[in-house]
Amino acid sequence: MTKIKKVAVLGAGNGGHAMAADLTLAGISVNLFEFPEFEQNIDPIKKRGGIEITGVARTGFAEIKSVTTNLEEAIDGVSHIMVVTQSLAHERLAKDLRSRLKENQVIVIFAGSGGGLVFVKILKDDIKDKNLAIVETITLPYACRIKGPALVNVSRLIRGILAGVFPAKWTHQILKPLLEIYPSMMPAKHILEVAFYNPNVLLHPVASLFNIGRIEYSKGEFYLYREGFTPSILKIMDAVDREKMAILERLGLKPLSLNEQFMLRYGESLDKFLEKMKVLGSKGPFSAKHRYITEDVQIGMVFMATMGRELGVKTPVLDSIINVCSVINDADYWKTGRTAESVGLK
Amino acid sequence: MTKIKKVAVLGAGNGGHAMAADLTLAGISVNLFEFPEFEQNIDPIKKRGGIEITGVARTGFAEIKSVTTNLEEAIDGVSHIMVVTQSLAHERLAKDLRSRLKENQVIVIFAGSGGGLVFVKILKDDIKDKNLAIVETITLPYACRIKGPALVNVSRLIRGILAGVFPAKWTHQILKPLLEIYPSMMPAKHILEVAFYNPNVLLHPVASLFNIGRIEYSKGEFYLYREGFTPSILKIMDAVDREKMAILERLGLKPLSLNEQFMLRYGESLDKFLEKMKVLGSKGPFSAKHRYITEDVQIGMVFMATMGRELGVKTPVLDSIINVCSVINDADYWKTGRTAESVGLK
Incomplete structure (x- = not known):
């Protein structure tokens, strides 16, 4: 494989800023896209x-x-299309890309929560006709935050970026050039394996929902990582984690616990990560409409729970969180969310 | 019917203190019981x-x-046995009373959440043989708090105390003498109707669970009524309320909303009540093991949800709260709680 020379970065939030700048400084030509x-x-x-x-x-x-x-x-003219939008935009983006893609392009979806499957479903014909590949990773390579106009800070590089490839038989070939820019990428068995390993899907919604009274009462004077991860919250997260692992097990995949994921990502335990984040974590969320619920529940949790349903794995705690988040946001995330059916797995 | 002259008050918490003192001052001879x-x-x-x-x-x-x-x-020698224990003690108390009761005694269970059904089931033979009656009310007649050793304050007398009688055909006859001491008692159609009207079952668990992070982080520096009833909490309560009303409707009973209950109880809306309680409400809960969860979820909510299940009424929000409260208290409230089956209604 040749070295990566030209990429598109889709999405200009925190992650898009960091990736566009970092890759540019690595000598890669970057086109940065944002929705109008x-x-x-x-x-x-x-x-x-x-x-x-x-x-x-x-x-x-x-x-x-x-x-x-x-x-x-x-x-x-790019060889790689890096998707760093919110996962809520995946479906729209895949549809927008359809029939616009060129031969042999590779689409890499960061922190996808099943986004790879959405792209595979929507781009099915293109993938075959144009010899495309879809990669999904469990996380952005950067812990980063926009600090001012056109100014971004990266506080941490993530290691252990599990990445799945579709078609799976090309995993080695597709990841090889990507490893030159992200050496901590690790091959997953297939694209479905990574769909369950976005740790935010476990961390964010539980700590947000079971602090929602405080978030609203304090009018946003709330630091999720400083105040939010109390013993009961950790118990609920652990219960969701066990439901996630049961699904992975039913899929014939070796399930990693959230703590094992953290060892892989950061080389440290979940406890140590949470301890550090008490100091580093930023303010928020500020309301129930935050993406910790609108994205992580609607996309990540609904996908997990509906996959469980398809596979006959009970997920009472996931279901409970989805039910209540639907109530507080006047929505029905079971219908609007990313379901097993919506990604073509029913 | 003769005037009530001698009663037993079972349970010496806030309510037991207030009732024993108030009835004594009304000229009634009171025996006050507490578990050893x-x-x-x-x-x-x-x-x-x-x-x-x-x-x-x-x-x-x-x-x-x-x-x-x-x-x-x-x-x-008492004509009336007033039960003002936590509802968690109902089953034990009913078993302890079995075969110890005398002819024509009346058992009145305050804020029962289906406690009347528990007594009916356990005392079935006694009721028939000894001509007993069971009364269940939706609330204690007193808003009260122990303020010191053998000192209790009553801040409010509750009006609109809906009371159901078993056997229902004796409702009028049984309530008549009780109305002399509690003039605000109102006859329910039957004992099952009042089981769903304990407002604490809706207020306490929702505001506690969705503030559990704050309760634990603040180490009990938390005032439920001052901080807890934010817009999302009210939405969740409203969703539970609608599930409750669907059950009552399926039972052929005219369902009252929580707000209508408050109009009945206090002559004022739920909003106004919550506004007042911001000032009056006491500190707490201090942990997930508080009776706002251990009693109100395990007894009140499980009873409601399992009744829904029996009647084919879906209760996803109730179920969600029960699931998560079970997780945080390392319990399975579906098994340990008051179920439709456990009160003999399956």
Whole structure:
């Protein structure tokens, strides 16, 4: 395989900023895309002509090759399309990409929670006709935060980025060039394995929902990692974790516990991670409409629970969280969420 | 019917203190009973020879006729047995009373959440043989709190005390003398109707569970009524309320919403009640093991949800709360709780 020379980064939030800057400084030509309605995310970058990046990745000022709200322009001539949008945007993005993709392009979905399956379903014909590959990873490679206009800080590089490839037989071949930019990528057995390993899906909703009274009473004067992970919250997370592992086991996959995931990701236990985050964690969430619920429950948890249902694995605690989050957000996440059926696995 | 002259009050918590004192000052001879393992509840009363009562009921010092841990002694010669223990004790108490009861005695269970059904099931033969009656009410007649040794304050008298009688055909006859001491008692259609109208079953668990992170993080520096009833909590309560009403409807009973219950109880809306309680409400709960969960979920909610199941009424929000409360208290409330089956209604 040849070295990666030109990529598109889709999504210009925290992760998109960090990735576009880091890869640019690594000598890769980057097209950064944002949806038109979020154009304000890229305005400062256009103004400055690039992104300043501080912290533990490559640092300095990165002149981004192209910054655009035109998807066709963004993916033109790139070998890899990096998807770092919220997972709520996956379906739309896959549909927008359909019939616009070129031969041999590779789509990499970061922290997908089953997003890979969404792309596989929607791009099915393209994948066959154009020899495409879909990669899904369990996490962004960067713990990062936008700190100002066109300024991003990376506080941590994530290790142990489990990555699944579709078609699975190409896993080795597809991951080889990616490993040059993200050496901590690790091959998963197949794309479905990684769908359950986004740790945010376990951490965020439980700590948010069972602190929702405090979040609302304090009007957002709330630090999830400082205040939120009390003994009862940890027990609920553990119960969800066991439901997740039962699903993986039923799929014939070796299940990792959340703690084992953390050992893999950070080389440290969940307890130690939570201890550190008491100091490092940022403020929020500020309401029930936060993506810790709208994204992590609607996408990640509904996918897990409906997969459990398909496989005959009971998930009473997951179900409970989804039920109550639906109530507080006047929604029915069982219907609007990412279900086994919606990714084509029913 | 003759006037009530002699009663037993079983349970010497807040409610037992208030009732024993108030009825004594009304000229009724009261035997106050407490379980031997809670003897410390009655030690101060024995020492002072009675209970001082302040607030809005009868006030003054009430010399309690008899204060005892001997159940047989407590119920000897009384026409009415007032049950004001936690509902968790109902089953044990009913078993202890079995074959000790005398002809024509009336057992009145306050804020029963289906406790009447428990007594009916366990005392079935006695009821027939000895011409007994069981009454269940939706609430204690007193909003009250122990303020010191043998000292209780009543902050509010409850109006609209819906009361169901078994056997139902005796409702009028049985309630008549009770109305002389509690004029705000109102006849229910039958004993099952009142089982769903204990408002604490809706208020306490929801506000406790969805603030559990705060309760634990603050180490009990938490005021449920001041901090707990935020918009999301109210939405969850409303969802549970709708499940409750669907069950009552299926039972052929006219369902009252929680707000209608409050209009009946206090002559004011739920909103106004919650507003007042921001000032009046006491501190707590302090942990997940509080009776707002151990009693209100295990007894009240499990009973509601399992009745729903028997009747083919879906109760996803109730079920969700029970599932998660089981997790945080390392229990299975579906098994240990008060079920439709355990009260003989399966």
